[in-house]
Amino acid sequence: MKTNKIILILFLTVLFLLPVSGITVEEIISEIDRNKVSSTQEFRAKMFIKKDNKVLEKEYTGYGQEEGEKFFITFTNAEDLGVKYLKIEDELWIYFPDADDVMKISGHMLRQGMMGSDVSYEDMMDLDKLEEKYDSELLGEETINDSLCYKIKSTAKTDDVTYYSQELWVDKKTFVVLKMDLYAKSGRLLKQIQQFNIQKFDNKYYALNMTIQDMRKKDTLTTMEIIEIKFDIKIPENTFTKQNLYR
Template sequence: MFKSTALAAALLSLSALAQASDVATILKKADAFRQTDSSAQIETLVQTYKNGEPDKEKRYQVLIRPGGKSLILFRSPGEVGQKVLMSGDDFWMLLPGSARPMRITPLQKLLGDASTGDIATMTWSGDYDGSIKSESSCDGQPCLELELTATRKTLSYQRVVLHVAKQDYRPLHADLYAASGRKLKQARYFIEQREGRPTVTRISLRDEVQTARETVVTTLSSKPRQFGDELFNAMYLSRNDITL
């Protein structure tokens, strides 16, 4: 009896490890559709819609590099000179004329439902643990539903229910939850061919409460580029203008 119980427990443990490995692989492949280069300069347009009608729009330039570092440069009239820096779990807002950076959270809104975390952080692998919850059909194609749990309390969303295509693991849509368990919004991912490969070029964010409101984050362009360490130093940024 003891041997049977031990064997069953061992098999369950191996099954759990195998699924964890599968999920890690799936998330890495899903991430590859959103972030094609580990170090890049990305031009981003954020637009809001009310009842399907255009409302507001803003432009941002996003610099990313390995190690969880991102810098958002505001490019819309009236906001030029503002910056948001993400370095690991730390987020800072830098304003022109201010001597010191201000700490903010990754849920700080930029426009509509687009937060700093939505634009500055672009990966699931490494930030979430998860399991395969079920197989179903999404928009007429076989898909997998993944239940993801944040590995750190500082992440924008503590729980994510992510649907990916079963064939190639491209992200389809995700339900995004706060630490309280409240569903904040749903993200839908739209893919086009860029540089000969399928890439997420547009993300639609819908508020869970204000369902008539939609925020669309569009990647206008992305190019690989290397950056100096100073661009990801909060004190340097507070004292210097950035020209790219």
């Protein structure tokens, strides 16, 4: 009887220590990355900035390369027509068509919202690489928008990150992050990101709709909607250059 109890306790302990569904958190993150892996992207997208019952609409086209290491965006809506952004590694430049000039965006300004949205330049630049700057653990499984998800908690290894910790809900079938809560070191929820409209491109899954809510602001929501996206395409020469900003 006593032996059975010991076996049961050992079994439960081992069960508890085993990763959920037999998959490790490293494998889940690797699958998330596999979805993101593409050498290049060309896209056309819309951004809706909502505050109370008012909505601003912006539209842009662009190219991306090396998982966000480089991107070039041109705004095409009337209000921001011709405004361009160039990102190379962790630096960002903006072109102002009314001045026909380019300005480097200071590092501290990267915390500000892009075009007045809930998306900061830092969010856009994806500076805080999950696998490099965070320790992750698998917390269990939860259902988000009728999809069964792995729930992961990631905590920063160092202080030089925008968000000290993150909670991610990763779709078990597609390995797309359906929901992400981003926290400050104090534990305050700073932003909530949700992804919808998951589409399959070859052997990868990609979310075409995203909402970003800055929890420090009242009644605001930014929605990003990808209208068209192509992967692994040939990007025109000189796209990621200062010369292209002036064109």
